[in-house]
Amino acid sequence: MQERKNNPPLWLRFLLRCRLNEQAHDEVEGDLQELYDVYAKEQGKLKAGWWYAKQVIGFLRPLPTRMTRRYKSQKKLSHHQRIINSSYINPLDMISNFLKISWRRFKHGKGFSMINSMGLSIALTAALLILMWIRYEWNFDSFHKNKDRLYQVYGLTAAGNGESQAIPAVPEPLGPLVERQFAEAEATARVKSYDGFLFRVADRSFTGIKGAWVDPAFLDMFSFPLMQGDGNRALRQAEAILITGSMAKRLFGNDNALGRTIRIDSNSQAIVTGILKDFPRDSRFQFEFLLPWSHFERLAGGGSTGAEAWLRNNTTTFVQLRPDAALASFNTKIRNLSRVNAGRNDIWTHFLFPLRQWHLYTEFENGEPSGGLINMIRIFGLIAGFIVLIACINFMNLSTARSEKRAKEIGVRKTAGASRYALMGQFLTEAWLTVSVSAVLSLGITILVLPYFNSLMDASLSIPFGEWRFWILLIAFVSFTALLAGCYPAFYLSAFKPTGIFRKQFRKQTASITPRQVMVVTQFSIAIVLIIATLVIREQVDFAQSRDRGYSDKNLIRVDFLGDIEKNYPLIRQELLNSGTAISVSKTLSGFTNGGARSWGFRWKAENPKDTNTAISMFSADADMVKTAGLQLLAGRDIDINHYSTDSSAVLINETAAKLMGFKDPVGQLLFQGAKRKAWTIVGVVKDFVSGSPFDLASPVVILGPDAWFSTMYIRLNPGQSTTAALEKSAGVFKKYNPAYPFAYNFVDREYAQQFVEEQKIKTMAGWFSVLAIAISCLGLFGLSAYLAEMRIKEIAVRKVLGASVISISRLLSINFLKLVAVAICISIPVAWIAMNKWLENYAYRTSLHWWIFAAAALLALAIAFTTVSFQSIKAALSNPTKSLHTE
Amino acid sequence: MYRNFLGEFEELILLTVALLNGEGYGARIVEELAGQTGRKAALSAVHISLYRLEDKGLVRSHLGGAVPERGGRSKRFYTITTDGMETLRSMRDVRQSLWKLIPSM
Numbered sequence: 007m008q009e010r011k012n013n014p015p016l017w018l019r020f021l022l023r024c025r026l027n028e029q030a031h032d033e034v035e036g037d038l039q040e041l042y043d044v045y046a047k048e049q050g051k052l053k054a055g056w057w058y059a060k061q062v063i064g065f066l067r068p069l070p071t072r073m074t075r076r077y078k079s080q081k082k083l084s085h086h087q088r089i090i091n092s093s094y095i096n097p098l099d100m101i102s103n104f105l106k107i108s109w110r111r112f113k114h115g116k117g118f119s120m121i122n123s124m125g126l127s128i129a130l131t132a133a134l135l136i137l138m139w140i141r142y143e144w145n146f147d148s149f150h151k152n153k154d155r156l157y158q159v160y161g162l163t164a165a166g167n168g169e170s171q172a173i174p175a176v177p178e179p180l181g182p183l184v185e186r187q188f189a190e191a192e193a194t195a196r197v198k199s200y201d202g203f204l205f206r207v208a209d210r211s212f213t214g215i216k217g218a219w220v221d222p223a224f225l226d227m228f229s230f231p232l233m234q235g236d237g238n239r240a241l242r243q244a245e246a247i248l249i250t251g252s253m254a255k256r257l258f259g260n261d262n263a264l265g266r267t268i269r270i271d272s273n274s275q276a277i278v279t280g281i282l283k284d285f286p287r288d289s290r291f292q293f294e295f296l297l298p299w300s301h302f303e304r305l306a307g308g309g310s311t312g313a314e315a316w317l318r319n320n321t322t323t324f325v326q327l328r329p330d331a332a333l334a335s336f337n338t339k340i341r342n343l344s345r346v347n348a349g350r351n352d353i354w355t356h357f358l359f360p361l362r363q364w365h366l367y368t369e370f371e372n373g374e375p376s377g378g379l380i381n382m383i384r385i386f387g388l389i390a391g392f393i394v395l396i397a398c399i400n401f402m403n404l405s406t407a408r409s410e411k412r413a414k415e416i417g418v419r420k421t422a423g424a425s426r427y428a429l430m431g432q433f434l435t436e437a438w439l440t441v442s443v444s445a446v447l448s449l450g451i452t453i454l455v456l457p458y459f460n461s462l463m464d465a466s467l468s469i470p471f472g473e474w475r476f477w478i479l480l481i482a483f484v485s486f487t488a489l490l491a492g493c494y495p496a497f498y499l500s501a502f503k504p505t506g507i508f509r510k511q512f513r514k515q516t517a518s519i520t521p522r523q524v525m526v527v528t529q530f531s532i533a534i535v536l537i538i539a540t541l542v543i544r545e546q547v548d549f550a551q552s553r554d555r556g557y558s559d560k561n562l563i564r565v566d567f568l569g570d571i572e573k574n575y576p577l578i579r580q581e582l583l584n585s586g587t588a589i590s591v592s593k594t595l596s597g598f599t600n601g602g603a604r605s606w607g608f609r610w611k612a613e614n615p616k617d618t619n620t621a622i623s624m625f626s627a628d629a630d631m632v633k634t635a636g637l638q639l640l641a642g643r644d645i646d647i648n649h650y651s652t653d654s655s656a657v658l659i660n661e662t663a664a665k666l667m668g669f670k671d672p673v674g675q676l677l678f679q680g681a682k683r684k685a686w687t688i689v690g691v692v693k694d695f696v697s698g699s700p701f702d703l704a705s706p707v708v709i710l711g712p713d714a715w716f717s718t719m720y721i722r723l724n725p726g727q728s729t730t731a732a733l734e735k736s737a738g739v740f741k742k743y744n745p746a747y748p749f750a751y752n753f754v755d756r757e758y759a760q761q762f763v764e765e766q767k768i769k770t771m772a773g774w775f776s777v778l779a780i781a782i783s784c785l786g787l788f789g790l791s792a793y794l795a796e797m798r799i800k801e802i803a804v805r806k807v808l809g810a811s812v813i814s815i816s817r818l819l820s821i822n823f824l825k826l827v828a829v830a831i832c833i834s835i836p837v838a839w840i841a842m843n844k845w846l847e848n849y850a851y852r853t854s855l856h857w858w859i860f861a862a863a864a865l866l867a868l869a870i871a872f873t874t875v876s877f878q879s880i881k882a883a884l885s886n887p888t889k890s891l892h893t894e
Numbered sequence: 895m896y897r898n899f900l901g902e903f904e905e906l907i908l909l910t911v912a913l914l915n916g917e918g919y920g921a922r923i924v925e926e927l928a929g930q931t932g933r934k935a936a937l938s939a940v941h942i943s944l945y946r947l948e949d950k951g952l953v954r955s956h957l958g959g960a961v962p963e964r965g966g967r968s969k970r971f972y973t974i975t976t977d978g979m980e981t982l983r984s985m986r987d988v989r990q991s992l993w994k995l996i997p998s999m
Binding site: 030032033034035036037038039040041043044060061064065067069070072073 | 919920921924925936937938939941942945946949963964965967968969970
């Protein structure tokens, strides 16, 4: 064949090739070629090309089967050749046939199809929700332009007693020093958030708005766009404030806020120099106003520098590196900044923590990010996978079970010349159709449950309908699931030998363990593991919630010092006590649930240098703290500045602290604090109480006397009054002494409950997932048992005729399934035991794995499986034998 | 007698096959149609009609050898059968008798 110069477009020729059988293609292409050459010569290549395309399109219309059916030649074929040739199938026709048959199947076995698509769509919904959530959390904070160059500076305590701890704050002078001293640092910003301001515009006042003091570079580093104002200058002016659009609306209504003056507390004011767009929800910073750092320094009485300032880790600091900076070498440069500047070698070091990990990693082990949200993402990702797997197993099981009914069809298809590939195509198409229907259903369900899921996960997810990537992912996901669900029936069923099918021999299964049994066991194992996990999580949360707190939080409220409260504290205290509103009032420096201020600065006699590296939680008290908080005094007495004038430097310690310091008789011993070695006298020892996370073991605590500082007060309300009445009276007192601010208080028991939010989330999610897993598994079991009962309907009828009882027949039908569930129990218990042990290790204060949890989960699974199966088997056992026997 | 009803286009194709006298194949017929009647037929239509005519037994076909001008493709030559001739004739007769009945103007 000679090489031709003028050839029509290749893809058109390929299209033709697909459409026609070999013979017709040969003739048609020859004709086309001949005419094409003529046209090309007469009218040019382009016109001829158009003509060619038009002709090819003409062949896409319905054609006589002789032109499309694939044979090698017109001569008679032997049976063998026919089977070989049948693999040359017109793909378009075949696919339309696959779809047609699949649709008929779908309609024909309505019950089975329903079970399949219901299970699948529930599973897909769960998977979809989880994937959307993972995507949301994964992309948290990633809207910043410089996201790959932004770091937070961390402190890392010296590894003394036990492991070193990562602290998300550094000394205040560190940021500016880094920017001055190192070329790699393009910019640094310190951020200190605050929500205690009283803002006043004209005669209206506003409180409880969260914002922050930031260095001017903050807006260059983080992408928070301004709607009005100049981003470069807004924060660099003295007496400036930036507010968000929604705050501007609250303060100024629809008036233009730019250039207006806001009074802050009673001592300063600021001019609005810029309006920020509201901070997006997936931002770590949730501020409504920004004040320049200079404002903070003015309030604090000048910036703190000098060696003393380097001993306090109190400022969150961010660094933006130059694009070419090497992280590792920079890390070594800043490592010892605090030690050098404080002139001490036993304090913390520093390292940079990249933005990408801020949201996902919140826990550290020896300075390496070790966990946090990422654990939850991993766990739920895994669970979503398992749930889809369970639903796929349903699909496989029901398809293979039904296959015995379809065996004849397969036999006929095979003898008529269907190849194995064609049959596989058929089954995969069926799977694909079912999964697609389920996917559409699950999109609907997702829309319905999304609001609930959002409130549960505290996220703002929405289905990204407008994004093409979402659709591609969805289609890929559907195809993958279809492949997973359809591959087993496709391979299993297409392998049937036609001769075996017609001899009715194939039904005997010789293997002692069939794949179907394995799959049921897998399903139930996963479901049981999830049930056990749910029970353990519930147990752990309850355990920590009902933990002996060491203080009594009934009728206990906390009021933060705002405005004039601190100044008028003695008067407020007196009035609350005199009016009988409160039985005890004390002030302290931090709420118990906040864990106090951590300090490494205490020294004592006969100290062990290892022990001085242990963080000690600091609280403070003026008087009556034991009575107010309901602490238990083990030795000595309470601090009481009103009776003992020397108590301004008294200190209470807890049991753990006493043990750490190694005092035999702690009362009367001295503690020394800080570089100036301020001396504190121990006057009493209290029982350990929960300060900080309720999942942690008790930490050493000191409660310092009135020489320390204060920021909040505890009030124990009089139990003789109703809470509302007591609160009303207290509000009156605070209004009198702190008129500018509304009365804001926290119930301590509610604050305590707040600490379980994350665990409650896991608990709810795990609960839902285990319900889903067991429901989908049972759906499959239901279908399978219905099918097997139907298969054995004649056998049951004969047994009944011969006198078998309903009970014996239902037992016959159920026992095999229950055996499988029993095997699943045996597999799942050790797996769950190991997994849950590992999970519990995250918590220092943890429950033990009780045997009854496993027993309960096993019983539950058995009971549910039994109910599911017995529904079918009793139905079969009750059926009238004459009905099932008279068909033959 | 079994009668074949032919569409107008099929009749044209059949006539062309007849006049080409055994030398007719797809491309040739398209060209001949264009030359004789000025009608530009789609190749697909021609092929489909030829297959239909063959199914009805009005034409017969045989494969010719491959030629280089056609890129090494073979031709299928069509010849009119006696049935085909018969059908054409009877169609012409019917038309003529109808023509005769039209009153002359």
